[in-house]
Amino acid sequence: MTISLVVDIGLALVVLSLALWIIAATTVYRAVIGFIVYGLLLAIVWVRLGAADVALTEAALGGGLTGLLLLGAAARLSHHECVPVFGRPAAGPVVGFRLLVGILCTLIAAGLAAVVLLLPEPAPSLASEVASNLPATGVGNPVTAVLLAYRAIDTLLEAVVLVPAMIGVWSLATDQGWSGRPGFLTPARRTSALTLLAQVLPPVGIVFGIHLFWIGADHPGGKFQAAVVLAAMWALVLLAGLREPPRVGSPPLRLAVVVGPLVFIGIGVSGIWLADAFLAYPAGYAKPMILAIEAVLTLSITVALVFLLAGPPAADRSADGRR
Amino acid sequence: MNGATLFGLCGAGLIGLGLYGLICHPGALRKVLAFNLIGSGVFLLFGAIARRGGGVLSSAGTGIDSDPVPQALVITGLVVAFAATAIAVALLLRLAETTGRTTLDPNGSDPAPPAGRKEA
Numbered sequence: 126m127t128i129s130l131v132v133d134i135g136l137a138l139v140v141l142s143l144a145l146w147i148i149a150a151t152t153v154y155r156a157v158i159g160f161i162v163y164g165l166l167l168a169i170v171w172v173r174l175g176a177a178d179v180a181l182t183e184a185a186l187g188g189g190l191t192g193l194l195l196l197g198a199a200a201r202l203s204h205h206e207c208v209p210v211f212g213r214p215a216a217g218p219v220v221g222f223r224l225l226v227g228i229l230c231t232l233i234a235a236g237l238a239a240v241v242l243l244l245p246e247p248a249p250s251l252a253s254e255v256a257s258n259l260p261a262t263g264v265g266n267p268v269t270a271v272l273l274a275y276r277a278i279d280t281l282l283e284a285v286v287l288v289p290a291m292i293g294v295w296s297l298a299t300d301q302g303w304s305g306r307p308g309f310l311t312p313a314r315r316t317s318a319l320t321l322l323a324q325v326l327p328p329v330g331i332v333f334g335i336h337l338f339w340i341g342a343d344h345p346g347g348k349f350q351a352a353v354v355l356a357a358m359w360a361l362v363l364l365a366g367l368r369e370p371p372r373v374g375s376p377p378l379r380l381a382v383v384v385g386p387l388v389f390i391g392i393g394v395s396g397i398w399l400a401d402a403f404l405a406y407p408a409g410y411a412k413p414m415i416l417a418i419e420a421v422l423t424l425s426i427t428v429a430l431v432f433l434l435a436g437p438p439a440a441d442r443s444a445d446g447r448r
Numbered sequence: 449m450n451g452a453t454l455f456g457l458c459g460a461g462l463i464g465l466g467l468y469g470l471i472c473h474p475g476a477l478r479k480v481l482a483f484n485l486i487g488s489g490v491f492l493l494f495g496a497i498a499r500r501g502g503g504v505l506s507s508a509g510t511g512i513d514s515d516p517v518p519q520a521l522v523i524t525g526l527v528v529a530f531a532a533t534a535i536a537v538a539l540l541l542r543l544a545e546t547t548g549r550t551t552l553d554p555n556g557s558d559p560a561p562p563a564g565r566k567e568a
Contacts, residue, residue, distance in 0.1 A: 133451045137458040144462050144485055148469040153477050160481055167488055170458070173451055174495040175502060175513035182526050183488075191484065191530055198477055198537045202550050226471045234464025241456035241496060250501030252515040267516035268523070276520060283524045290531035294538045309541075349523055426527070433534035436541070 133173055140166050153202070157195045164188025177345035178268040181337070185353035193360065194434055197309055263412030265343035272347065273415045277404045281393065284422055285386045287429040295373055298437040304374040307432060308439030312366035323365030330358040338423050342412070348419045352426035359431045370431075373438045378428065385425025389418050452499035459492030474551045476540045480533060487529045494518040494525075 143163040150156040164187040171180035255267045255275065262274040272280045298305070312319075334354035341347030362368050371378045392414055393404040400407045406414045462485055469482030501515030544550050 130451065130454070133454050137454055140458055141461050141465070144465045147481055147485060148465055148473075153475060153481075156478060156481055160484065163488075167492075170455055170492065171495060174455055174499045176495055176498060176519045176522070179491075179495065179519050179522050179526070182523050183491075186526050186530050187484075187488065191533055194530075194534055194537055195477070195481065198541060201541055202477060202544055223472050226468055230464040230468040230471075233467060234460045237460035237463055237493070238457050241453060241460055241493065244456075244497070244500060248497070248500035250515045251517045252502050255516050268519050271516045271520035272523065276517070279521070279524055283528055286528060287531055290535055293535045297538050297542045347523075349527055430530070433531055436538055 136166065136170060136173065140170060153199045154196075157192065157199050160195060161188050161192035164192060178266070178347065178350070181345060181350040182353065185350060185357065189357055190353060190360070190430060190434060193357075197434075201309075261408075261411065262406075262415070264415060266341060266345065266347070268345075269341050269347050269415070269419075273418060274406070274411065277389075277393070281386070281389050281404065284389060284426065287426060287433070288382060288386060291382065291429050291432050294433055295437055298373075299440065301440040302438045304372060305438040305440055306372050307370045307435030307437065309436030310360055310363040310370065310434060312364055315366050319365045320367065323361045323367050327358040327362055330354055330361075334358065334423075338419060341419065342416065348423040348426060352423050352430060355423070355427040356430035356434070359427070360434055363431075363435065370435050373432070378432075381428045382425055382432070385418075385422040388421040392418060452496045455492055455499075456496030459489040459496060462486070462489030462492065465489075476543070476550055476552055477537075479552075480536045480540070483536075484529065484533060487525070491522045491525060494522050498522075 140163065143159055143166065146159040147156045147163060150159060165184055167187060168180045168184035171177075171183055252267075255271060258275075259265070259267060259270055262270045264270050264274075302308070334351045337346040337354060338348055338351035339346075341351065363370055392406075396405040396407075397403055399405075399410075466482045466485030466487075466489060469485065470479050473479055473482060495514075495518070498515040498518035499513075501518070502513050540550065
């Protein structure tokens with residue numbers, strides 16, 4: 126008990142110092158590298174908090190894909206910024222203002238810390254309700270049960286929100302780039318090591334992703350984690366230049382993005398007649414319906430994540446080269 | 449003090465640090481990073497509450513050691529946070545492409561914009 130507490134204290138201190146590094150680093154590039162490490166450490170924190178599902182998502186999404194997105198942005202922005210300004214901390218607010226903000230932020234953190242310390246005892250919890258109703262859903266992982274049965278409406282909205290997010294990114298395309306291929310994940314140069322990795326890793330990664338989706342019903346895992354792993358594999362292939370991303374106008378691509386939310390909404394609406402409520406599952410059919418939703422959502426979320434990463438469509442590279 | 453309280457305090461600290469970075473950093477990408485720090489701090493608060501909520505059950509031997517409801521919220525939140533970050537990054541890159549600026553500072557404490565561009 127005491128040893129685990131010492132480990133926890135060490136972990137919390139490292140996480141906080143990394144956060145300090147992310148704020149204080151002199152270049153955005155260093156800050157982003159710090160952020161990737163921070164994401165991975167946070168995954169360990171989630172394991173320590175007994176939330177393996179969140180840990181998987183955090184490691185793959187918080188550290189992995191967000192890190193890739195921010196690294197790409199930092200590299201692209203360095204072309205647009207004058208080098209000296211990029212190197213030193215640009216002229217920000219004056220010292221007095223920083224001090225004031227620092228004091229106020231410390232106060233907010235202290236207030237939140239007080240809230241954490243003064244949380245009611247015994248802790249309010251829905252865990253026992255989740256556990257007692259778990260057999261009705263047919264799945265064994267309580268987090269999956271919450272995501273797809275008890276609070277399916279949240280998951281539905283969340284799956285739908287990825288579509289407008291993607292449309293938002295696409296709508297930033299230039300006039301020439303419209304209906305072209307997304308440009309963020311195109312390789313700057315091909316290296317043999319990256320090509321090898323992109324040839325060797327995806328078969329393993331795809332099997333692992335499908336495994337995560339399948340065991341998600343009973344063990345930590347599920348569609349989000351699976352989709353993030355599959356998206357990472359696709360992004361790796363794109364980054365190595367082995368394949369080009371499809372054009373954003375391609376009908377199969379657009380269908381793949383919306384099929385998940387559409388099937389989810391369809392099954393939800395059918396619940397009005399079959400089980401007397403929107404998003405309710407008829408008794409005995411909960412598990413197959415949950416699996417069907419998870420399967421199509423995995424596909425849609427994978428595609429949406431890759432195209433969020435890949436950025437707005439850009440003009441073809443032949444046109445790009447003229448700039 | 450147990451692990452849940454400890455990481456809850458850690459989350460509170462992360463929110464404070466992120467808020468400071470969000471306000472004080474002139475660069476927009478640094479603001480996006482700081483905003484993600486705030487987000488992960490909020491998620492950690494959820495994690496601390498989930499852990500406390502599951503404590504009763506794990507001692508009863510149900511095999512659940514953390515309240516699954518906040519966990520599910522955090523997983524949903526992580527995906528939405530990624531989507532928001534992706535939009536912010538795409539907006540920022542477009543801003544840099546069209547104006548040459550990477551900050552939101554209207555007074556231009558910024559590298560000089562490319563010649564021939566009109567600045568707001």
